[in-house]
Amino acid sequence: MATSAERGRRVRSRLLQAAAVLVAEQGWNAVSTRMVAERAGVAPGLVHYHFASLPALLAEAAVQVMEGVVDGADQALSQARTAAQALELMLADLDRYPGDDPASRLVSEAMLAASRDEGLRAAMAGLLDRFRTRLGDRLAAQGVPDPRRTAAVLAAALDGMMLHRTLDPELTSTAVAPVLGRLLQDGTPDTGQEGHR
Amino acid sequence: MATSAERGRRVRSRLLQAAAVLVAEQGWNAVSTRMVAERAGVAPGLVHYHFASLPALLAEAAVQVMEGVVDGADQALSQARTAAQALELMLADLDRYPGDDPASRLVSEAMLAASRDEGLRAAMAGLLDRFRTRLGDRLAAQGVPDPRRTAAVLAAALDGMMLHRTLDPELTSTAVAPVLGRLLQDGTPDTGQEGHR
DNA sequence: GTTCGCCTTGGACGAGCGCCCAAATTCAGG
DNA sequence: CCTGAATTTGGGCGCTCGTCCAAGGCGAAC
Numbered sequence: 001m002a003t004s005a006e007r008g009r010r011v012r013s014r015l016l017q018a019a020a021v022l023v024a025e026q027g028w029n030a031v032s033t034r035m036v037a038e039r040a041g042v043a044p045g046l047v048h049y050h051f052a053s054l055p056a057l058l059a060e061a062a063v064q065v066m067e068g069v070v071d072g073a074d075q076a077l078s079q080a081r082t083a084a085q086a087l088e089l090m091l092a093d094l095d096r097y098p099g100d101d102p103a104s105r106l107v108s109e110a111m112l113a114a115s116r117d118e119g120l121r122a123a124m125a126g127l128l129d130r131f132r133t134r135l136g137d138r139l140a141a142q143g144v145p146d147p148r149r150t151a152a153v154l155a156a157a158l159d160g161m162m163l164h165r166t167l168d169p170e171l172t173s174t175a176v177a178p179v180l181g182r183l184l185q186d187g188t189p190d191t192g193q194e195g196h197r
Numbered sequence: 198m199a200t201s202a203e204r205g206r207r208v209r210s211r212l213l214q215a216a217a218v219l220v221a222e223q224g225w226n227a228v229s230t231r232m233v234a235e236r237a238g239v240a241p242g243l244v245h246y247h248f249a250s251l252p253a254l255l256a257e258a259a260v261q262v263m264e265g266v267v268d269g270a271d272q273a274l275s276q277a278r279t280a281a282q283a284l285e286l287m288l289a290d291l292d293r294y295p296g297d298d299p300a301s302r303l304v305s306e307a308m309l310a311a312s313r314d315e316g317l318r319a320a321m322a323g324l325l326d327r328f329r330t331r332l333g334d335r336l337a338a339q340g341v342p343d344p345r346r347t348a349a350v351l352a353a354a355l356d357g358m359m360l361h362r363t364l365d366p367e368l369t370s371t372a373v374a375p376v377l378g379r380l381l382q383d384g385t386p387d388t389g390q391e392g393h394r
Numbered sequence: 395g396t397t398c399g400c401c402t403t404g405g406a407c408g409a410g411c412g413c414c415c416a417a418a419t420t421c422a423g424g
Numbered sequence: 425c426c427t428g429a430a431t432t433t434g435g436g437c438g439c440t441c442g443t444c445c446a447a448g449g450c451g452a453a454c
Contacts, residue, residue, distance in 0.1 A: 412439095
């Protein structure tokens, strides 16, 4: 049992990659088994040999890509020496692609799909928690106040800006970096914060 | 020309409302003409009498709902007396619904659909610009630095947090308000900001 | 009462869908 | 060469899809 199984594994991984690309460019619910098979260069029937169902294939493909994204961010974060540098590194990802980054589109599609798929939601919640923890640790080491919550807000803001960039290409890292930098200060709120109700 | 045309207008508006609800609960690409017709209580063929195509119906429904959301936010904003109060008002929307707010889901779905529909993108870009301008003016009046960009970041952060709330129900307004409050300070960056490269 | 417009009905059309499966292919081990 | 397990093929199943359209209803105008 060697060559046969090995080729099988390769086909399986090609299907996963094709599925991830197609979700990004067509949308989660617009991807069909036949499209994935054609993109991967295999016969249509193979999809249901390697995967239990189409949703299962899409979920596995999305989780795989997103694990890569989080791992990449982890690694980049570990090289940052200041909180501001860490912020810059995260924002650099924002500019990496001109208008329609496949990876960030996949994340957005998966986020919406997760609200209708319990298993996918659990997997993504785990990834989000891992990312927040890593970023929060980094922020704490730099004296940023309320690091855990700040990391949660930063993560959400990054995803939100990736979404908004579709509508406004000028939402670049240089435009938002000075604003987000304010999040990293050890500010004492005196804007009238907490008007009680 | 009275009763007949008037009933027609009512049917049209029922179709729009049904479409908006269905997009939120099933996803943009999972909504079919027959589903919308059934939900609106009319015959299937009526959809293509009142609308040119299914995507046209969905886009019009989404834009209509989102105009209402922005108008509501505008009005709420105009009653805020401080920047912190304005922030609180925006965040209150975040908590209004337990886990799956139909309106915010619709916004997210529309944002992704807009990346594949030029007309929808233009309409949403206009709405986003209007919201940012209103919020930016409000922030400027309160002495918040870089108000326009801060408004853009705040808007993106709000959308991002609505997305992330699907994965983490604990991402409530009380958890993020103190962090976002830092955005409203007139902070001088001394976290090492702008390490030049 | 007849004509005229708009609104409405319900079904037809071809296409594509997810999933399934019997038969063909491949190849290491006997 | 043969066996047997894994992989691959291509087409079939029942279904839903978006769109279209001929035919019917129905109130207003004359």
